[in-house]
Amino acid sequence: MPALEVRSLSKHFGDVKAVKDISFSVNQGEFFGLLGxxxxxKTTTIRMIIGVLKPDAGSVLIEGVDLGKNYFEAKxxxxxxxxVGNIYPDLSARENIDLVGRFYGLSKSLRQERAEKLLSDLGLKDRGDDLARKFSKGMRQRVSIACALVNEPPILILDEPTEGLDVMSRRLIIDKVKEMNQKGSTVILTTHNIEEANRLCQRVCIINKGAIVAIDSPERLRRTAEKMQIVEVGFNKKIDAAWFSSELITRLVQCGEKWQFYTEDPDKAIDHIVKVKDRMDLKITSIGTSGPTLEDVFVKLCEVP
Ligand SMILES: Nc1ncnc2c1ncn2[C@@H]1O[C@H](COP(=O)(O)OP(=O)(O)O)[C@@H](O)[C@H]1O
Ligand SMILES: [Mg+2]
Known part of the structure; x- marks a missing residue:
C-alpha cells in the first residue's frame, strides 16, 4: 500500500486554477519531492493533503485511509x-512540544523523553524553557519541526521547511528529516530549490501552473531530458582536436585546461579517446562525465525564462 495516494485533486481560487487534476502516489519509506x-x-496541494483545505474535486488517501471520510484516522x-510555522509564542519550546504530545495522547514520560531528544537533536537543548517568542525564525521553525515529530508519525509532510533560514537551522532540520527517513518514515517535501530536491529526494514530482509536468528520480529526469553527455578530459600535452575526430564525438571544445567531448554514447567515446591517446602517446591527467543538471530539466519543463 502506498504511504500517500493523491487522486485527481483540483482547487481553484476565483479565476485562478491553482491545482488542476493532480494525481501521484508516494511509496512507504520514500523521500519524495514536490518541486516547482x-x-x-505546491502549497495548495500540500494544504489539501494535510486536510486544512477542502479540494474542489479528488481525494487523498493516507496509508489507504481516505482523508475526506476518516479525517482523524488519516490525520x-x-x-x-x-x-508558516504555527507554534505558540507564549509557551516555551518544551511546552509547545509537550502540548502537541498531549494532543496525541502520549504519556507524560514518553512526552518528556521525546521532547528532550528532539530539543537536543535540533540544537535547542539549552533553550527549552525560553519562550518561543524570543526565538529567531530558524529556531521557531526547529520547534515547529519538533512538534510535528513528537508523535513519530509514519509520514512527514514539509512545505519549504528551510526557506529563508540560516545555515545552521537548515542543516539541523535537514539532518533530522533525513534521520527520520532512514528510520523508515516517508517524507514528502516541497521546495523550489532544485539543488535541495536533487540532493535529498529519491523521486521528484515537478509541478508548474497547477499541473504535473514530470515525475521520476532526479537521475532519470536528467537522462531522459537530454541525451547528450559531456566527457571532460585533461591531457598532459597540447592536443590537436582533429586527432579525435569521429562520428562518436559531436563537438569538441576546449574549456580552460580541459577538453569537453560532446557525445550521446560516453562509453564508446571514452574507448575512442583512449585509443587516440595511446596512438599519440598522450597521458590522461583527469577524466569525468557530466550531463544536464536537474536545473536544465526544470528550466526546460517549466519554461523558466
Ligand atoms: N488562499 C488563496 N486565495 C487566492 N489565491 C490563492 C490562495 N492560495 C494560493 N492562491 C493562488 O494559487 C496559486 C498557487 O499558489 P501556491 O499553491 O501557494 O503556490 P506555491 O506554493 O507553489 O508557490 C497562485 O497563483 C496563488 O496566488
Ligand atoms: Mg508555497
Whole structure:
C-alpha cells in the first residue's frame, strides 16, 4: 500500500486554477519531492493533503485511509510542517512540544523523553524553557519541526521547511528529516530549490501552473531530458582536436585546461579517446562525465525564462 495516494485533486481560487487534476502516489519509506517555481500550486496541494483545505474535486488517501471520510484516522498518520510555522509564542519550546504530545495522547514520560531528544537533536537543548517568542525564525521553525515529530508519525509532510533560514537551522532540520527517513518514515517535501530536491529526494514530482509536468528520480529526469553527455578530459600535452575526430564525438571544445567531448554514447567515446591517446602517446591527467543538471530539466519543463 502506498504511504500517500493523491487522486485527481483540483482547487481553484476565483479565476485562478491553482491545482488542476493532480494525481501521484508516494511509496512507504520514500523521500519524495514536490518541486516547482513560486505559484506552481505546491502549497495548495500540500494544504489539501494535510486536510486544512477542502479540494474542489479528488481525494487523498493516507496509508489507504481516505482523508475526506476518516479525517482523524488519516490525520494521525501525518506530521505536517506548514509553510508558516504555527507554534505558540507564549509557551516555551518544551511546552509547545509537550502540548502537541498531549494532543496525541502520549504519556507524560514518553512526552518528556521525546521532547528532550528532539530539543537536543535540533540544537535547542539549552533553550527549552525560553519562550518561543524570543526565538529567531530558524529556531521557531526547529520547534515547529519538533512538534510535528513528537508523535513519530509514519509520514512527514514539509512545505519549504528551510526557506529563508540560516545555515545552521537548515542543516539541523535537514539532518533530522533525513534521520527520520532512514528510520523508515516517508517524507514528502516541497521546495523550489532544485539543488535541495536533487540532493535529498529519491523521486521528484515537478509541478508548474497547477499541473504535473514530470515525475521520476532526479537521475532519470536528467537522462531522459537530454541525451547528450559531456566527457571532460585533461591531457598532459597540447592536443590537436582533429586527432579525435569521429562520428562518436559531436563537438569538441576546449574549456580552460580541459577538453569537453560532446557525445550521446560516453562509453564508446571514452574507448575512442583512449585509443587516440595511446596512438599519440598522450597521458590522461583527469577524466569525468557530466550531463544536464536537474536545473536544465526544470528550466526546460517549466519554461523558466
Ligand atoms: N488562499 C488563496 N486565495 C487566492 N489565491 C490563492 C490562495 N492560495 C494560493 N492562491 C493562488 O494559487 C496559486 C498557487 O499558489 P501556491 O499553491 O501557494 O503556490 P506555491 O506554493 O507553489 O508557490 C497562485 O497563483 C496563488 O496566488
Ligand atoms: Mg508555497
Amino acid at each position: 517555481p513560486n505559484g506552481a500550486g 494521525s498518520k501525518i506530521g505536517a510542517i506548514p509553510e
